Amino acid sequence: MNARYAIEIDGLTKRYGSMTALDRVSFRVERGELFGLIGPDGAGKTTLFRLLTTLMNPDEGTAAVDGLDCVASYRQIRSRVGYMPGRFSLYADLSVEENLAFFAALFGVRVADNYDLIAPIYRQIEPFRTRRAGKLSGGMKQKLALCCALIHRPSVLFLDEPTTGVDAVSRSEFWDMLAELKAKEISILVSTPYMDEADRCDRIALINEGHLLAVDSPRGIVSAYGERIYTLSGGDMYALLLAARRLPHVRRCCPFGAAHHLSVDADFDAAACRRQLMDEGFADVALQPAESGIEDVFIKLMNHE
Amino acid sequence: MRTLSVLLQKEFRQLSRNKFVPKVIVLFPIMVMLVIPWVTTMDVRNVGVTVVDDDRSTLSRRLVDNIDASEYLSVIAVCDDYAAALALLEAGETDAILEIPDDCESSLLEGRLKKMNISANGVNAMKGSLGSRYLMGAIAQTLAEVQAEKGLPASVEPTVVRNFYNPTLEYRNYMVPALMIMLLVMICGFLPALNLVGEKETGTIEQINVTPVGRFTFTLAKLIPFWLVGLVVLSIAMLLAWGVYALSPAGSVAGIYAAALLFVFTMSGLGVAIANKSDTMQQAMFVMFFIVIIFILMSGLLTPIDSMPAWAQKITLFLPPRYFIEIMRSIYLKGATFGDLWHDFAALGVFAVVFDLIAVAAYKKRS
Numbered sequence: 001m002n003a004r005y006a007i008e009i010d011g012l013t014k015r016y017g018s019m020t021a022l023d024r025v026s027f028r029v030e031r032g033e034l035f036g037l038i039g040p041d042g043a044g045k046t047t048l049f050r051l052l053t054t055l056m057n058p059d060e061g062t063a064a065v066d067g068l069d070c071v072a073s074y075r076q077i078r079s080r081v082g083y084m085p086g087r088f089s090l091y092a093d094l095s096v097e098e099n100l101a102f103f104a105a106l107f108g109v110r111v112a113d114n115y116d117l118i119a120p121i122y123r124q125i126e127p128f129r130t131r132r133a134g135k136l137s138g139g140m141k142q143k144l145a146l147c148c149a150l151i152h153r154p155s156v157l158f159l160d161e162p163t164t165g166v167d168a169v170s171r172s173e174f175w176d177m178l179a180e181l182k183a184k185e186i187s188i189l190v191s192t193p194y195m196d197e198a199d200r201c202d203r204i205a206l207i208n209e210g211h212l213l214a215v216d217s218p219r220g221i222v223s224a225y226g227e228r229i230y231t232l233s234g235g236d237m238y239a240l241l242l243a244a245r246r247l248p249h250v251r252r253c254c255p256f257g258a259a260h261h262l263s264v265d266a267d268f269d270a271a272a273c274r275r276q277l278m279d280e281g282f283a284d285v286a287l288q289p290a291e292s293g294i295e296d297v298f299i300k301l302m303n304h305e
Numbered sequence: 306m307r308t309l310s311v312l313l314q315k316e317f318r319q320l321s322r323n324k325f326v327p328k329v330i331v332l333f334p335i336m337v338m339l340v341i342p343w344v345t346t347m348d349v350r351n352v353g354v355t356v357v358d359d360d361r362s363t364l365s366r367r368l369v370d371n372i373d374a375s376e377y378l379s380v381i382a383v384c385d386d387y388a389a390a391l392a393l394l395e396a397g398e399t400d401a402i403l404e405i406p407d408d409c410e411s412s413l414l415e416g417r418l419k420k421m422n423i424s425a426n427g428v429n430a431m432k433g434s435l436g437s438r439y440l441m442g443a444i445a446q447t448l449a450e451v452q453a454e455k456g457l458p459a460s461v462e463p464t465v466v467r468n469f470y471n472p473t474l475e476y477r478n479y480m481v482p483a484l485m486i487m488l489l490v491m492i493c494g495f496l497p498a499l500n501l502v503g504e505k506e507t508g509t510i511e512q513i514n515v516t517p518v519g520r521f522t523f524t525l526a527k528l529i530p531f532w533l534v535g536l537v538v539l540s541i542a543m544l545l546a547w548g549v550y551a552l553s554p555a556g557s558v559a560g561i562y563a564a565a566l567l568f569v570f571t572m573s574g575l576g577v578a579i580a581n582k583s584d585t586m587q588q589a590m591f592v593m594f595f596i597v598i599i600f601i602l603m604s605g606l607l608t609p610i611d612s613m614p615a616w617a618q619k620i621t622l623f624l625p626p627r628y629f630i631e632i633m634r635s636i637y638l639k640g641a642t643f644g645d646l647w648h649d650f651a652a653l654g655v656f657a658v659v660f661d662l663i664a665v666a667a668y669k670k671r672s
Contacts, residue, residue, distance in 0.1 A: 053515045055671050074671065075517065083515040089508035093322045094315065105311040106516040148512075 003067025006031050006156045006187030007052065011061035014047050021047040023210040024061065029156075029189055029203075034182045036201030037191035038294065044210040045191040046086060049160045052189070053083045066155050079107060082149035086160040088141050092134025096125055096144055099133050100151060107152035117184060118147045121177055139170035146177065150186075157181065159190040163197065175200040195295040206298055213301040218294060225300060226292035227251070230270060233259040234277075234285040243280055247273050254299055259286075261296055308518055312526030316500075320530055326496060334488050334538045338545040341484055342477045352436035353381040355390045355399040362410035364451060371447045372403070377439045394426055401425040401436050403444075413448065416457065481552050482633040483606045485542045486626055489565065490600055493535040493572040495593055501527055501580035502589045520668045528573045528661065535569035536562065555640030563643075564632040567653040571625045574660030581667035600626045625656040 007029035014022040022044045029035040037045050050056045052065055054074035063070040065077050090099045097111075100122075104111045115122075125140050125147070133144060142162060149157060159178075163171040175197065178188055182202075190201070198204045198218045206213040206221070214221055232244055232253070241260055244253040249265040250273075274287045320326060354372055358365045373380040381399045384390045393399045404422035406412075412419040423440055425433040452459050504510040513523065539562070546552045554561055576593065583589035601607070603617065604626040610618055621627045628649040635641035643650065 055511070055514055057671060078515055079517045081515065083512070085508060085511050087508045087511075089512045091315070091319065091509055092507065093319050098315075098318070102311065102315055103512075103516070106308060106513070106518050108307075108517075 003064070004031070005029060005064070006033065006066060007035075007189060008064045008067075009048075009052075009061070010063070012048070012051060012058050012063050013060035014044075014051060014056065015059050020210050022051070022058075025207070025210070025212050026061075027205050027212065027215045029187060031187055032182065032185050034178060034188045034190070034200070034202045036198055036204040037189065037207060038193075038195060038198050038204050038298070039191070039207035040193055042209070043207045045207060046160055047210075048207075049083070049085075049158050049189075049191065053081055053158055054078060079152070080155050082152070082154035082157045084145045084149040084157075084159045084162055086164065088145060090133045090141075090145055090148060093132060095130050095132055096136070097129040099144060100147055103148040104151045109152050111151065114151055114153045117153055117181075118150050120180060121150075122147050138166055139173075142166055142170070142174065143177075146174075150181070155187065157186050157188045159188065161191050161193065163192055163194065171197070195293065195298060198294040204294070206294075206301060208298075208302050213298070221294065221297055222292055225297040227263040227296070227300065228266070228268065229290045229292045229296055230262040230264060230268075230287055231256070231259040231290045232262055232285070232287050235282045240277070240282055240285075243277060243282070247276065252300070252303065256295070261290070262287075263292075263296065263300065309522050309526055312518070312523065313529060316526055316530045329496075330492065330534055330538060331541065333492060334541040335545065337484055337488055338481075338542050339549065342480055342550060345476075345480055349432050349435040349439070350377055352378050352401060352432060352439060353399040354378050354436075354440060355381050355393050355402050356383045357385070357387050357390045357402060357404045358383050359407045360405045360409040364410035364413060364447075365405045367451065368403075368405060368444060368447050372440065372443045375439065375443050378436070378443060391424075394424070397426075399426075400429075400432055401440055403440060413451065414455065414457070418448070477550060478552060478638060479634070481546045481550060482637045483630065485539060485546070486568075486606060486629055486633060487601060488538050488542055489535050489568060489629075490572060490597055490626060492538050493531050493569045494576045494597060495590070496534065496576070497527055497531045497573045498576035498580040498583075498589045498593050499586070500531075501577055502583055502586050505580075505584065506586060514670045520670055521665050524577060524661075524665045524668050527577055528570075528664065531573045531576075532566065532569050535565065535573070539565050552637070554637045556636035556642060560636050560643055560646075561633065564629055564636075564646075564650060564653060567650065567657045568625065568629040570657035571653065571660045574657070574662075574664040577664040578660065578667045581664065581669070600624055605630050625653060625660075628652045628656075 005028045009028070010026045012022055012025045013020070025044075025048065037048065039045055047056070051058050052063055052070060054070055054077050057071055066080050068076050068080070070077060091102070094102065100111055104113075121143050125136070125143050128136065128140065133141065136144065146159075146162070149159075163174055166174065178190065178200070182188060192198075201218065203215065203217050204221065205215045214225065216224060232240065234240060237255070237260070241253060241255060244250060244260060244262055249268040250262050251265065252263045253260055270287050270289070274285050277285045277287075356365075356369050356372070358369070369380055369383060372378050382390070382393060384393070387402070387404060390399070390402045394402055402424045404424075406419045406421065409419050409421070421444065423437045425437045427433040449459055504513070543554075543558075543561070575596065579592050579596075580589050583592065603613075603621055604610070604624040605621065606626065610621050610627065613621070632646050632649045632653070635646055
C-alpha cells in the first residue's frame with residue numbers, strides 16, 4: 001500500500017447533539033511520522049481517534065487512513081490500524097499471554113509472526129505472562145495494551161493518551177518505545193494532555209475545544225508563535241500575579257508551576273519592573289528571561305480564539 | 306470459523322474464571338427445584354369452619370363430625386347464633402361459616418330439604434372459594450349417606466369428577482415444569498445480557514470493535530455458551546424432578562430438549578439484543594426484568610391463559626414462553642408427541658430465528 005499520507009483529514013466535523021466536538025479539523029500525517037495531538041481534556045482528541053478508527057462516522061468532512069476512506073472502506077482500515085484506547089480495555093480475567101494470543105487470532109495472525117515487532121516491549125512483561133491482565137501494574141498494563149495493538153503489524157498506530165496516569169519514568173520509557181516503532185516505519189498518531197511530551201514528536205497539532213490551533217514541528221511552533229517570556233517568582237505568589245499583570249508592557253501573566261510566566265513586549269524593562277515590584281513590598285522577586293515553550297504558545301493561541 | 310472458535314475459547318475461559326456465574330448456574334436450579342415446589346402449593350388445607358347449628362339433630366351432629374373428619378376442613382367451633390360465628394370470622398379464626406337451619410333433619414326426611422347457608426371469607430380468594438367447595442362436598446356426601454340409610458331417593462345426583470394426566474390434581478406436578486421454564490428464562494436471559502453489558506462497561510468491546518471480527522461471529526460467540534448453560538440447567542432441574550418428586554416426562558425427553566433448545570435460542574437472543582441497546586448494567590437489568598415479569602405472569606406459567614380476558618390472550622400469542630410452557634406441560638404430564646405439538650414447535654422456532662437475528666442486528670460496531 002503506497003498511500004502518500006498515513007492520515008489525511010479534511011474539514012472533519014463531529015457533533016454530539018448541539019455540542020460540536022470537532023469543528024472543521026484538517027491536517028495530514030506523513031508516512032512513518034510520530035505525530036502528536038496536544039490538547040486539554042475535552043479538546044476533541046478522543047473523538048478524532050474514534051472517527052479515524054472507524055468507531056464513529058463524521059458529520060462532515062473526510063478522513064482517510066492509509067489512503068482508505070474512513071466511511072467507505074472501514075473494513076479494510078480495521079485490519080490495518082492498531083488502536084490503544086485511553087482506558088485500559090483488555091480482558092482483566094485473561095492472562096498476559098492469553099490476551100496477546102486472543103488479539104493476534106482476531107486479526108488472523110500468530111504471535112510468532114510479528115514477534116520481532118513487539119519483542120522489545122513484550123520482553124519487559126514476559127516474566128508475568130501467566131498473570132491476569134487485571135493484576136498488572138499501570139505501566140505493565142500499558143505495555144501489554146501496546147503489544148496487543150501492534151500484534152498484527154498495523155501500518156498506522158493510534159494511541160489515545162497512553163501516558164495519562166503513568167509515572168514519569170514509565171512515561172519516558174514509553175516515548176522511547178514509540179521512537180523505536182517509528183524506526184520500524186509505523187506511522188503513529190498519539191494524543192497527550194502533557195505539553196512537555198510534545199518535544200518527543202516529529203510534528204504536533206495543538207487542539208482546543210474542537211478547533212485546531214496550529215500544526216507544525218514543536219520547534220517550528222515555538223518559533224512561529226513564541227514571545228519573549230520571563231519567569232517571575234517571590235513572596236506571595238497570588239498577589240504577585242495580580243501585581244505583575246499591572247506592569248507596563250506585560251501582555252499576559254499566568255501561573256506556571258513554581259513561577260509565573262510573563263509574556264512581554266519588546267519595550268519591556270526587566271530591571272525597572274523588578275524594582276517596582278520590590279517597592280510594592282514583594283520580597284525576593286526573581287525575574288529572569290526564559291525560553292518560550294509549547295505551553296506558552298498553547299495559552300497564547302487559546303486566548304486569541 | 307477460526308475466529309468463532311477463538312472467541313468461544315475466550316468466553317468459556319472467562320466463564321470458568323468468573324467467581325459468580327458458575328455458582329449461579331449450579332446453585333440456582335438446585336435451590337429453585339428443592340424449595341419452590343413445596344411452598345407454591347395452591348392445595349388448600351386446614352380450612353377452619355364454624356357451624357351455626359339451629360337444628361341440633363342427629364343429622365347436624367353427623368354433618369359436624371364428617372366436616373371435621375375431612376382432610377381439608379376442621380371445625381373450629383359450633384355456635385348457637387350467627388353473630389358469634391361472624392365474630393370468629395372477623396377475628397380471622399375461622400374461614401367459613403355453615404348455618405344449618407332449624408328443622409333441617411325433618412325437612413330432609415320429608416324430601417324438601419331446607420337450604421343451608423355457607424359464608425366464606427373472600428380475602429384469600431383461593432382459600433375462600435376452594436374451602437366452600439370442599440365444604441359443599443362434605444355436606445353432599447353426608448346427605449347422600451343419610452338418604453341411602455333411610456331409603457330415601459337421592460336428592461342430588463353427585464357429579465363424579467376425574468382429572469386426567471394429573472389424577473390427584475397435585476399442584477406440584479403442574480408447577481415443576483413451570484419452574485424449569487422460569488429457570489431458563491432467568492439464566493438464559495439475564496446472563497448473556499450481563500456478560501455483554503459487562504464488556505461495554507469495562508470498555509473491552511471498544512478493542513473488539515476496531516478488529517475485523519464480524520458482528521455475526523461476535524454475537525454468536527456471546528450466545529453459544531449460554532445455549533449450553535441452558536441445557537445444563539435444564540438437565541439439573543429434570544434430574545431433581547425425577548429424584549426428589551418422582552416426576553419424569555411422560556413423553557419423549559428428546560422432545561423436551563429440542564423445545565428447550567429453541568427456547569434458549571430465543572431467550573439468549575433477547576438478552577443480547579437488550580444488552581446491545583443498553584449502556585449500563587442497570588439499564589439492561591431493568592428492561593430485562595420488565596420483560597421477564599411479563600413472561601412469567603402472562604404466558605400461562607402460573608395462571609391459565611384461557612381465564613385471561615380476550616385482549617390479553619391475544620398478547621400472549623407474542624410471548625415465546627407461552628409455546629414452551631404448552632410443550633413442557635404436554636410432554637411432561639400428557640406424554641404428547643411432536644406430532645401433537647408441531648405448531649408450538651414451529652412458533653418457538655420462528656421466535657428463535659427472529660430474536661437471534663435481532664441480537665445480531667442490534668450490535669453496531671460503529672455509532
